[in-house]
Amino acid sequence: MVNPKTVKILKFHPEKCDGQLGCEKACSNVHFKSDEGGEKSAIRIIKDGNSYKMHVCDHRGLCIDMCPVGALKRKKNGIVWLDKNTCIGCQACVGFCPIGAMRKSDERIEPFKCISCGACVRACPNGALELVEIEIDKIKEIVYHNLGVK
């Protein structure tokens, strides 16, 4: 198996964001066929003073080593993918994600996450979001099992 070298992740340009949350609605449509956004969206735009912040998975892949059934994998295109048919809904990845980007909706027991599909990018009328390609080795993180204080 050839391990992927790069992955596309989201980049946010807050100065272009108007806070209309079209991205969240597009995202919840991908995951739950719903226009609600919010809790059902893998990307969240949060008001931060006069500006906005983006909160979304950055594909560092720490969760991969957490999954007891191998439902989390790095796909050929480099993204960290949760196979919900294999997932047993334990929430270990939700609890251990260092930035809280693995999400859980009341809709179903299995969590969901950003798959870099670009729906949010396309949904933004102002071009505040873009997908950028980066090297996996530069972002990859492994902090599982440390003896003593990290």
Place this chain on the structure above:
Amino acid sequence: MGKGQIPTEEYETRNTKHKWDYKKIKQAHRIVFKYSFKKGKVERGYANRTLYINLSSKEIKEKKVTEEMKDKFTGGRGFGLKLLWDSIKPTTRWNSDENELIITTGPLCGTTQYPGSGKSLCLTVSPSTDIICDSNVGGFVGPYLKFAGFDAIEIQGKAKHDVVILIDGEKGKVLIETAPLEETNTHQLNEQLTKMYASEDTDNSRQKVSVVSSGKGAENSYWGCLNFSFYDIRRKVPRVKQAGRGGLGTVLRDKKIKAIVVKVEKVSGISNNPADPETLAKIGTKLHREIRDLDRYQCNMRAVGTAHLVEIMDEYDLLPTENYRFGSFPKASKIYSPEFYKHFTKIIPDGCWHGCTMACSKTVDGFTVMTGPYKGQKVTVDGPEYETVGCGSNMSIWDPLWILEFNFYCDTYGLDTISTGTAIAFYMEMYEYGILNKGRCDNLELCFGNYEAVLELLHRIARGDNGEFIKVASKGIRRVKDWLIKKDWGDKDLIEDCGMESKGLEYSEYVTKESLAMQGGYGLTLKGPQHDEAWLIFMDMVNNAIPTFKDKAEALHYFPMWRTWFGLNGLCKLPWNDIEPANNAETDDPTKVPEHVQNYVDYQKAMTGKKITKEDLILQSERCYNFQRAMNVWMGRGRRKDDWIPYRSMGPVTKMEYISRKDRYDKYITEKIGISEKDIEKMNINEKMKLLYDFRQDQYQKLADAVYYRRGWTPNGVPTPQKMKQLGMNDSKMLKILQDEIDKDEKAGLNVWGGKYKKGEELPSIHPNYWKKW
């Protein structure tokens, strides 16, 4: 394996690869009898039926779980007690045809969201104690059994030839098949069965098979454990957890069961059909985050598992060394957890059930076996856990590799490391005193630290060696004590005081000499001296938080009840207090971990949909706890005399022990017994030891008085019919038995307090028949 983010297919254990002729093994199977069942749905944590198999009469049937059974016995160990009560006699012994081996689950068992939710509870009449022994164990069997359709499996009778019992939740079938060609020892048998019974040749499919097995050691000893497997998709081996205590594996092999295989079609996050899955996910995630943020500052379970305790116990003089003579040792740092961390495989989710992020099931992969039938092979060793390392120090083995070797062979031979290690430590002490010697030990030089002799003893037991010593040694300390005394090879008191068993079961690995409450935690128990009922050493000895008998009795009421609750529900105790919320120390009652207690209230509520308070949790336990004690009484082992503990667990048996901690004991005699320092100077060591002996024995009896009173038992330790009724346990047969036994005690003058109370000292109650007035 130091790297992370490796695709599961690419992991490698470096273990020796086996090639078996599976076709031939399968062809040798013959179906002895079978049964088809309708696949059911688990509702709010219950499958609502249990499975009964009789290997003698070849009968299989389903039993309904009634609402009343759920209300009174909750599940898990409670269900096991109820099933045994309906099936055995007071005269039933471990090898009686009517004895049962029971595996139960519990309503919360199989939840994936909350860490530590995959425990099975196993019960049987124990060969060591002649009463019921309950043992909890991880692995996938419990959850799978329930998802296949049963809250418990109950196996009575004995097969004629070695059989495998298959519970196939995929096809709705129970098959009892002869299995003549499979290996018996766990690590090989599990590999064979997991591969043979998986529906497809994939790791995901193998992960849906779980096996209960034991080994050759279990056939030839009273220390047989049950190994419960959980297939690891990364290591590609079925790993095992043990229901260790009380000889359950011995009963398995006595019934000629080679293995029980449980298979499921599918596991999901809501296989239990909880009433409120959102709440489960919320409280589970909260605990995952606590573990993520705090474990490395607290117990470090995720890195080294329970072995983190070794250095703590050594520091506080609690690590049993040379058969509990000492609690610390200069060489102990050689077996501290960092020494094992070096060998553990990292970066794998080491939970024994899905979703347990405590992940304490550590493993050494590619370990090269040094002795015995598998010498030279590379294997996966599950552990060592703290207790197994403690066995190492108890036998004075200070080499991590030899502890791993001991661990591996105990597991694969189906031997409980605790009983085996504690017993051998006792034999070694007897060897040191010349009560045993090479001739008497069938040519084994069983001196402290001789790891080769220890392994040789295990191999001989597994081979079924007929040597007189091997035969009796494999039955445990109690039988060896009787044997040594009968042979008149040593002083009876010394033998009785040194051998660490109570009720016939070997102690687990903590030194309790300086903690009276913990002596009670081992002695005033149902199945025998195991730390799963109460662990009060720090509270009592280090923090001095429970100074009076009344305080200690309260702790010996609350904690055994609280810990029993985990066993009723199919849970592991570790996520309760081996991880604590950051602000726990500032709460009203830090030792109870109030926030986590509330988690469990919410958890059971979210599963069953019933309204529950934290007091209800204790009530659920109290019902079952008293029921089990009542069954002990019924079987002739539930009175004060049966709560006897050896003096080694209370104080220094030998001069060497006294001298090694002279300042401590001298100070104790001054402060607690009231002898002035001047007078102590004049006393010789024998006088001081006698003084200490009498005082501490009396303290233990006074503790028993206080505890029996708090638990609502007679002064002779019998649960009263009044108490049982108060708890809602109204089984008329049981109430009558208890009344009769209490009347017998009354006639024999046994309903009296055991302590010698001086003027001004408070009795638990001035009415020895206090319970009648309820």
